[in-house]
Amino acid sequence: MTAHDALNTPLVGMLGCRYPIVQTAMGWVARPELVAASCNAGAFGFLAAASLSADEVGPSIDRVRELTDRPFGVNFHMFQPGAARIVDTIIAAKVRAVSFGRGPDKNIIRRFRDAGIVCMPTVGALRHAQKMVEIGVDAITIQGGEGGGHTGSVPTTLLLPQVLDAVKVPVIAAGGFFDGRGLAAALAYGAAGVAMGTRFLMTRDCPVPEVTKSRYVGAGLDDIVLTTRLDGLQHRLLRNEVLSEVENAGSLSLLVSALKNAWLLKQRTGASVAELVAAARGMQRESGLSFGQALMAANSPVLIERSMIQGRPAEGVMSTGMVAGILGDLPSCDELIARMVDDAQQRLHRLAGG
Numbered sequence: 301m302t303a304h305d306a307l308n309t310p311l312v313g314m315l316g317c318r319y320p321i322v323q324t325a326m327g328w329v330a331r332p333e334l335v336a337a338s339c340n341a342g343a344f345g346f347l348a349a350a351s352l353s354a355d356e357v358g359p360s361i362d363r364v365r366e367l368t369d370r371p372f373g374v375n376f377h378m379f380q381p382g383a384a385r386i387v388d389t390i391i392a393a394k395v396r397a398v399s400f401g402r403g404p405d406k407n408i409i410r411r412f413r414d415a416g417i418v419c420m421p422t423v424g425a426l427r428h429a430q431k432m433v434e435i436g437v438d439a440i441t442i443q444g445g446e447g448g449g450h451t452g453s454v455p456t457t458l459l460l461p462q463v464l465d466a467v468k469v470p471v472i473a474a475g476g477f478f479d480g481r482g483l484a485a486a487l488a489y490g491a492a493g494v495a496m497g498t499r500f501l502m503t504r505d506c507p508v509p510e511v512t513k514s515r516y517v518g519a520g521l522d523d524i525v526l527t528t529r530l531d532g533l534q535h536r537l538l539r540n541e542v543l544s545e546v547e548n549a550g551s552l553s554l555l556v557s558a559l560k561n562a563w564l565l566k567q568r569t570g571a572s573v574a575e576l577v578a579a580a581r582g583m584q585r586e587s588g589l590s591f592g593q594a595l596m597a598a599n600s601p602v603l604i605e606r607s608m609i610q611g612r613p614a615e616g617v618m619s620t621g622m623v624a625g626i627l628g629d630l631p632s633c634d635e636l637i638a639r640m641v642d643d644a645q646q647r648l649h650r651l652a653g654g
């Protein structure tokens with residue numbers, strides 16, 4: 301097998317992209333501009349719909365299609381207000397793939413698959429991968445603990461072989477990937493490709509305001525924190541003014557700010573109080589949180605939007621993978637993919653004795 305063939309994994313055929321590299325969904329970040337730039341560069345992009353209202357999903361899918369003729373995917377979660385309508389919209393739009401956490405059940409997976417849509421959830425633990433395979437998904441993205449946003453505790457180097465040994469569907473490696481070395485290593489483990497969030501956020505094509513991206517460029521490894529204080533779940537974030545406040549705040553003041561943020565979220569998404577309570581209850585059931593902790597989930601969307609859309613990084617929060625601590629540039633998606641592919645091919649060629 302040549303180094304070129306090694307990159308032609310089952311994932312490439314399944315998703316219709318040129319290279320086995322996925323741009324993952326990131327709320328308020330993976331907007332149509334980034335998805336289209338990733339796909340045009342040869343990767344496979346996921347539009348982040350978990351941060352959109354049900355009315356915004358269809359127009360955002362249309363916008364990606366104006367910017368690229370390449371296939372792409374949509375990410376959502378079943379606890380968001382309007383989830384059932386979002387599922388209908390995705391099926392009607394016949395996008396190539398969906399990604400999600402643990403939300404959808406067997407019936408929803410069957411509806412996606414009947415529509416020819418590839419189902420590839422992201423998991424942070426072996427048992428979740430097994431559960432997802434049981435309900436019929438096509439592929440699994442594992443996210444190791446060093447990954448961005450909500451994240452588990454098992455490092456990529458352990459979770460990847462553990463899941464590869466346990467399931468028969470293609471496995472995509474996420475959490476800490478950023479270059480051709482990582483891609484070659486993931487393929488050597490037996491993965492069908494890599495998926496990256498933070499590296500795509502840190503590109504020129506990413507529509508996040510420059511003032512916020514410069515916080516990522518300037519960060520070192522010590523500036524990256526894993527906390528449950530913001531929204532009750534393990535969340536990896538860049539250290540900033542708001543995070544320091546959150547870490548020092550008492551439980552009551554966190555709950556008060558969660559209520560304020562839930563109210564802002566209600567206005568932003570048009571969700572009813574009943575829908576927000578149902579969303580919190582759904583999270584509570586899935587994650588074993590108290591209702592108060594699940595309510596804190598409202599903190600994240602409001603504060604992330606402030607950094608990623610409004611360009612006020614000192615007043616919001618910034619989800620990040622650990623990899624931001626060692627990256628210091630903002631290439632275009634074209635440059636990023638070209639150098640990753642070139643480097644991976646050369647390394648694989650050398651390892652094969654070429």
Ligand SMILES: Cc1cc2nc3c(=O)[nH]c(=O)nc-3n(C[C@H](O)[C@H](O)[C@H](O)COP(=O)(O)O)c2cc1C
Binds near residue numbers: 326449
């Ligand atoms: C800013 C940011 C926002 C994210 N938002 C989401 C999201 O809305 N849904 C989701 O499933 N994962 C989300 N993630 C996780 C990523 O999709 C991805 O799995 C993770 O970033 C991979 O790790 P890496 O950053 O080391 O590449 C987010 C990550 C970041 C950095």
